[in-house]
Amino acid sequence: MNVLLSRDSQVRAMENTVSNAERYFGQFCSLLASYTRKTARLRDKADQLVKQLMDFANTENPELRATMKDFAEDLAKVQDYRQAEVERLEAKVISPLKLYGAQIKQTRADIKKCKRVQNNEIKQLEKLEKLRQKSPSDRQMISQAETSAQRASVDTNRSTHHLAETVDAFQEQKLKDLRRIFSDFVTIEMVFHAKAVEVYSSAFRTLESYDLERDLQDFRAKMRGAYGHSEARPLTDNSPSLSVPWPLASQSVQSTMAHQEKDEEESEADSVEEIPLEDLKGQHQGRRD
Amino acid sequence: MNVLLSRDSQVRAMENTVSNAERYFGQFCSLLASYTRKTARLRDKADQLVKQLMDFANTENPELRATMKDFAEDLAKVQDYRQAEVERLEAKVISPLKLYGAQIKQTRADIKKCKRVQNNEIKQLEKLEKLRQKSPSDRQMISQAETSAQRASVDTNRSTHHLAETVDAFQEQKLKDLRRIFSDFVTIEMVFHAKAVEVYSSAFRTLESYDLERDLQDFRAKMRGAYGHSEARPLTDNSPSLSVPWPLASQSVQSTMAHQEKDEEESEADSVEEIPLEDLKGQHQGRRD
Numbered sequence: 001m002n003v004l005l006s007r008d009s010q011v012r013a014m015e016n017t018v019s020n021a022e023r024y025f026g027q028f029c030s031l032l033a034s035y036t037r038k039t040a041r042l043r044d045k046a047d048q049l050v051k052q053l054m055d056f057a058n059t060e061n062p063e064l065r066a067t068m069k070d071f072a073e074d075l076a077k078v079q080d081y082r083q084a085e086v087e088r089l090e091a092k093v094i095s096p097l098k099l100y101g102a103q104i105k106q107t108r109a110d111i112k113k114c115k116r117v118q119n120n121e122i123k124q125l126e127k128l129e130k131l132r133q134k135s136p137s138d139r140q141m142i143s144q145a146e147t148s149a150q151r152a153s154v155d156t157n158r159s160t161h162h163l164a165e166t167v168d169a170f171q172e173q174k175l176k177d178l179r180r181i182f183s184d185f186v187t188i189e190m191v192f193h194a195k196a197v198e199v200y201s202s203a204f205r206t207l208e209s210y211d212l213e214r215d216l217q218d219f220r221a222k223m224r225g226a227y228g229h230s231e232a233r234p235l236t237d238n239s240p241s242l243s244v245p246w247p248l249a250s251q252s253v254q255s256t257m258a259h260q261e262k263d264e265e266e267s268e269a270d271s272v273e274e275i276p277l278e279d280l281k282g283q284h285q286g287r288r289d
Numbered sequence: 290m291n292v293l294l295s296r297d298s299q300v301r302a303m304e305n306t307v308s309n310a311e312r313y314f315g316q317f318c319s320l321l322a323s324y325t326r327k328t329a330r331l332r333d334k335a336d337q338l339v340k341q342l343m344d345f346a347n348t349e350n351p352e353l354r355a356t357m358k359d360f361a362e363d364l365a366k367v368q369d370y371r372q373a374e375v376e377r378l379e380a381k382v383i384s385p386l387k388l389y390g391a392q393i394k395q396t397r398a399d400i401k402k403c404k405r406v407q408n409n410e411i412k413q414l415e416k417l418e419k420l421r422q423k424s425p426s427d428r429q430m431i432s433q434a435e436t437s438a439q440r441a442s443v444d445t446n447r448s449t450h451h452l453a454e455t456v457d458a459f460q461e462q463k464l465k466d467l468r469r470i471f472s473d474f475v476t477i478e479m480v481f482h483a484k485a486v487e488v489y490s491s492a493f494r495t496l497e498s499y500d501l502e503r504d505l506q507d508f509r510a511k512m513r514g515a516y517g518h519s520e521a522r523p524l525t526d527n528s529p530s531l532s533v534p535w536p537l538a539s540q541s542v543q544s545t546m547a548h549q550e551k552d553e554e555e556s557e558a559d560s561v562e563e564i565p566l567e568d569l570k571g572q573h574q575g576r577r578d
Contacts, residue, residue, distance in 0.1 A: 013512055024345040031338045038334055042327045049320045056313040064464065071471060078478075164512065171508050175353065175501050182360060183496045186489050193485040200479040207472045212464050219460050223302060223453060
């Protein structure tokens with residue numbers, strides 16, 4: 001009977017191994033999938049930041065524009081690496097963890113089958129026991145029951161042995177996969193972080209080399225241009241709204257404006273104002289070229 | 290009139306500068322705050338993974354247990370650095386961006402004040418214009434109006450000049466802050482990623498040095514122990530449920546069990562038969578000890 005008990009505890013130990021794998025690999029899978037999704041969301045958010053940085057760059061003077069564009073491009077590069085990280089996590093970490101579902105199901109089925117065979121042996125032994133108690137003299141019946149019990153015992157041995165092999169293979173595979181999956185996880189993360197360090201180093205140099213003074217000079221020139229030195233620019237042509245200089249103007253001012261509008265056509269060449277942007281851009285482009 | 294126009298366009302250019310800063314700094318602030326929150330969520334998810342890895346480690350054999358614990362500790366270390374990243378982003382990137390709100394409000398108020406002064410000048414000039422048309426002979430009135438217009442013009446000049454200085458300072462501060470904030474962002478990210486590379490390198494070595502074979506031998510010994518020599522392993526001791534070997538057992542089986550339990554004590558030593566494996570287990574334990 002002790003044999004039955006020890007067999008049973010072996011099967012229990014195996015069940016325990018498989019349940020444990022099922023439980024924890026399931027957890028690892030769902031947590032790492034969630035980790036990957038959150039990484040993807042971080043990438044999305046950074047992509048939005050890249051877009052805003054680009055838009056902002058386009059509203060700024062050439063010096064800052066170039067710096068911001070370079071910086072935004074570096075930030076975008078990090079997101080490309082993050083995207084690669086996400087894809088690799090899915091392929092090399094989450095997918096193999098998901099595969100465990102199928103593998104565990106198969107091993108579970110093997111355990112169940114083995115238990116059925118074990119239970120059959122027990123029944124045969126019980127039958128034999130009852131016969132021996134009730135009809136100790138019925139040699140033929142007892143002999144038959146002994147044969148059945150023996151056959152059941154052989155089945156159980158074979159089944160338990162097979163199960164032991166299955167679970168052994170399962171465990172070996174589990175340990176190998178565990179090491180491989182987490183090594184892959186670490187490698188993927190390591191590669192991403194190393195790439196990020198590389199790109200951010202370049203981004204840092206970009207920001208360091210930004211010539212703030214030059215940018216400020218541009219800004220001042222632009223403001224001075226707006227103040228009165230843009231006579232060379234036919235700005236009003238491109239900006240119809242600029243023909244209304246005082247948006248908050250009262251009626252009386254509007255009449256003044258009408259007056260101005262007439263003047264404007266005549267004096268387009270020295271209509272000075274608005275957006276020396278164009279002007280400065282021309283200058284800067286020259287400088288940049 | 291051209292002077293008024295150019296003044297107005299200067300104020301417009303200033304307004305534009307400030308509105309642009311307001312718009313984009315606002316966007317940067319909200320996107321980077323969101324980026325930081327998502328980073329914090331990634332940290333939380335990884336913390337959960339650390340916890341599960343620790344729990345899992347405690348269910349495994351010593352070799353894997355040690356490896357998984359070391360790995361989990363490294364993963365936890367990365368999260369500590371991520372937490373530092375989150376805190377530093379909040380302090381050095383998001384907070385300064387938020388401060389822009391107040392600064393922009395002040396500059397906006399300065400612009401509004403300047404516009405009021407400008408509008409007053411325009412009104413004085415209109416008044417003067419009307420007088421000249423309606424009562425060209427009223428020298429005294431015209432003279433008074435001329436004085437008022439002149440005074441208004443002086444006010445406007447002063448106010449516009451003051452505004453130009455304010456906006457100039459604003460722009461200089463904006464450019465400096467922009468460079469500083471994004472340099473800080475890049476530095477914070479760079480430090481985090483560099484630390485992550487460092488810790489993951491150690492984690493990789495931990496996983497590489499994991500002795501899978503030794504672990505598998507432990508497992509096999511444990512399984513064999515469960516099969517017959519449970520006296521050497523505290524497996525059954527810790528698992529009271531193991532005293533009921535067949536959870537699906539029928540009544541009749543339970544009576545058999547009662548019988549078995551009695552036998553167990555007597556025949557524990559020679560429950561051997563089944564498995565030649567038994568011997569090996571003893572050996573392994575010896576080896577491990």
